[in-house]
Amino acid sequence: MPSRWTDSPRRYGLISRVLHWGMAALFAWQFTGMTVKLTLGKHPLTAFLVGTHKPVGTLLMLAILLRGVWGLSQWRHRPPHPRTAIGRLAGLGHALLYALMFYIPTVALLREYGSGRGFAPWGVPLFPQTGERIAWLMAPANLSHGVLAWTLLAVIAGHVAMVALHHVFWRDTTLARMAGKL
Numbered sequence: 001m002p003s004r005w006t007d008s009p010r011r012y013g014l015i016s017r018v019l020h021w022g023m024a025a026l027f028a029w030q031f032t033g034m035t036v037k038l039t040l041g042k043h044p045l046t047a048f049l050v051g052t053h054k055p056v057g058t059l060l061m062l063a064i065l066l067r068g069v070w071g072l073s074q075w076r077h078r079p080p081h082p083r084t085a086i087g088r089l090a091g092l093g094h095a096l097l098y099a100l101m102f103y104i105p106t107v108a109l110l111r112e113y114g115s116g117r118g119f120a121p122w123g124v125p126l127f128p129q130t131g132e133r134i135a136w137l138m139a140p141a142n143l144s145h146g147v148l149a150w151t152l153l154a155v156i157a158g159h160v161a162m163v164a165l166h167h168v169f170w171r172d173t174t175l176a177r178m179a180g181k182l
Helices: 014-040 044-051 053-074 085-115 135-169 174-179
Strands: none
Touching: 014 044, 014 053, 014 135, 014 174, 044 053, 053 085, 085 135, 135 174
């Protein structure tokens, strides 16, 4: 009998669900902050939300790494994608989500290190202040962090749309497997 904590072919376990929905909340926070910044410009709400962007991004990176390790440990137990064209597309969509979720904060952290300013999210020192800028470490994030973050939001929107399609039109258990209703 599978544990409620671990994944099974029928549903995702509690650990997978907490990581999934916790990351969804953190991404919502990040995208809300950037949307407020673009909408309101300089504003106290913008200052507050943007002020949390780097520490929350670091927390997201940690969650992504934990989720990746956990997902690999549960790989053989997880609900499978159907062996159809749609199932293969779902697998590719998930791979794209994971690749973007890993790449975007990784290059942001490299930019922080390359800035030479030091970095201590939530008061935890990750990088010491060196005062030395390393342009080649900063360049990937300068070129791609924002653009790929908005691309990630579009992919997330597609992910949510597909869940809605599964739930409303195909009336299958896709949502229930991650929502914990099974």
